[in-house]
Amino acid sequence: MIITKGFYPILGLAAIFLCCGKAIGQDSEDVVTGQALYETYQCWQCHSYQGQGGAHGPRIAPTLYPFEAFSQFVRRTNLMPAYSPNVLSDQDLRLIYDYVRSIPEPPSLEEIPELTF
Amino acid sequence: MKSQDKPLSDIAEKKKNEGKGVNRRQFLSSATAAGVVAASVTAPNKAITQESTETSHAAITPPSAQQEAMEYDVPVGYSAEEAEQYFVKNPGSDFMVDVLKELKFDYITTNPGSSFRGIHESIVNYGGNKSPELIEATHEEIATAMAHGYYKITGRPLAMLAHGTVGLQHAAMAVYNAWCDRSPMVILAGNHLDVAHRRPGVEWSHSAQDCVRVIRDYIKWDDSPVSLQHFSESMARAYKIAMTPPMGPVAIVLEGHLQEAELGNQQAPIPGMTPTQPPSGDTNAVDEAARWLVEAENPVIVVDLMAHDQEGVERLVALAEALQAPVVNQFGRMNFPSNHYLSQAANVVAQADVILGLELYDTWGTINNMRDRVHKDVQRRARPDARVIDIGVKDLFTKSNYQSFQRYFSTDLSIAGDAQTTLPGLTEAVQSAMSSARRASNPERKARWQAAHIRQREQDRDWARYGWNASPVSTGRLYAELWNVVKDKDWALVSDDGQQNRWARRLWPIDKHYQWIGRSGGAGLGYGAPSALGAALAHRPEGRIPINVQRDGDMMYVPGTFWTAAHHNIPMLTVTHDNQGYHQEFMHLQRMAARRQRGVDGSSWIGNELRNPEIDLAKVVEGMGVWSEGPYSNPKDIGPAIARALDVVEAGEPAFVHVQTQPR
Missing domain, CATH: 3.40.50.1220 (TPP-binding domain)
Known part of the structure; x- marks a missing residue:
């Protein structure tokens, strides 16, 4: 992952929210809707279906960012195309966030012998 | 370095001697025994080694009695005048093959064409289809990219034989990739310049005043020889130029009449070829x-x-x-x-x-x-x-x-x-x-x-576990599963991992030059499959396992590559990175849509997808005689499938596992 200078403040913001922010509720219906929106808005093209990232988009799940940082990243960013509220509403973005938050941790390295190099 | 010109004061002498029972092949064999320089430019700062080409003709099977009769006698039932109309004893293209042998081309890749039928026949029958051996491709883009891939493993150029007109137009994209990637090859382009020898119809539309013009912007040098001596000198020059850094493709036009006409008493020496020492910094x-x-x-x-x-x-x-x-x-x-x-x-x-x-x-x-x-x-x-x-x-x-x-x-x-x-x-x-x-x-x-x-390295390994159980298969898992199957083998990756999140270079220990093929150069699709096959051809005598991670978009440009793999028994383990679209362009369209604040909710599929209908890539190659399995989208299936495919490759055949994957 290449992190540009402009991204560091977002990471900092994320760290603050991690410490202080409250957990965001993840209603299962919202998660299902969010997953559909994640696919509709093509988030998976850069970030892949489980948010693991790819050659042109960083890993976003399991997300550590609070919604505000996540939103900032989508609306104003050095890396990805900026999605304005005109094409992606705050409400839909929130549902996408709920889905990203719901993606579980993958197995640990100890559980994946294929990743022994 | 001393030039190794070795006049085969030859053909005229040979002709003179033919009546005295001196066989043409005996003559050429003795003449070439003087040796010619053939050294790799890929070993700079070393003393240039010289190899005798004494054996280059010795391997040719002696002509049968029937062939001898054809060469030295007028066939039974024909007058001498008739024989002159019907038969050629000593076609110019036989001499061209001698030159190719002297330059030690291992293979010539081609899609057949009438403008080079003369040399085609000479390669097969006069040259015995050995050193060089013809590799048949279903498209000139494949033939060219195979030469590109072969060079990157062996450090030796191949020749690629094509129509000067329609063939070079087909080949152009692959030539451009080789140019951008500084990869040498010698393109041989058939053409009929002399109108007096052109047959009506297609031969006119397959001829040009300057057929190389279509690719001249991205080759280092070209020439259109008008005599066999001109041909032999230009071939040696072309080889040197192609192999001198900055390396790149070169082209020589094969005049049709020169290939097919009786050589007669022409003098046609084959010059020596001394590689140029690469330039070193001041x-x-x-x-x-x-x-x-x-x-x-x-x-x-x-x-x-x-x-x-x-x-x-x-x-x-x-x-x-x-x-x-x-x-x-x-x-x-x-x-x-x-x-x-x-x-x-x-x-x-x-x-x-x-x-x-x-x-x-x-x-x-x-x-x-x-x-x-x-x-x-x-x-x-x-x-x-x-x-x-x-x-x-x-x-x-x-x-x-x-x-x-x-x-x-x-x-x-x-x-x-x-x-x-x-x-x-x-x-x-x-x-x-x-x-x-x-x-x-x-x-x-x-x-x-x-x-x-x-x-x-730890961070890279950690990242590969994200999406581990995702379906379709994550690219990280694809490379991890591949590694587990090949890690104890003498393997070589014959594709670029740049579109798969660079997982091979991030995860695999790559420490040998031949284990990596690099990029296409010009980023023109249709490079991946055939360059991988050219590299696999280079690995074949070494018994290595060539691994090709094949993108679906690239494959659909050049699916015939897999027929060539089957036809020539070139072992290659292909696993697909099938993300069902031209993914790079998809992201570009998405970026444009977001910038213009419209259509980010799905319009980017239009013009970029390779679905509806879904392409059964395994069936495509199966239809061309390649062992295949899939499509698989469950990650648990791919390890065992790759292991089965490896068995096929180790038995000397190409194998193909169709895996549907995450985008990148």
């Missing part, structure tokens, strides 16, 4: 570069299209260890072992006070970043005070139309020379310039980079 400039590197607090080496062979890798290791400087491999070639502690991620460029670029394809883009926004703003990645040294041959390219030379960058010290050739002198100068105090700092530097390397 000594004073190299000494200056060494001083800068030694004085630097944080020297960083960035390398791209440098290593011609394993020796190039070892030379770079020697320089990097002398300086204890990190190496950022941009992987245009396998320049540096991925598991060496000095192999570091690109972000170390930001810390550098001196940056040494070795054969960089894009120096400007190494130092700067341009954001893809409405207004293309630029940020410098490197420190403002970082000095940049560039060693390479890119300033020796002399073409101007196609812009593959990248944006101009004003380096602080620019040295024209083949970097691999220049490295021993640079390393020696570094050793001389290094004070004892500077040398004493090396253990600390080494420890620092060892720790950073371990951290990076």
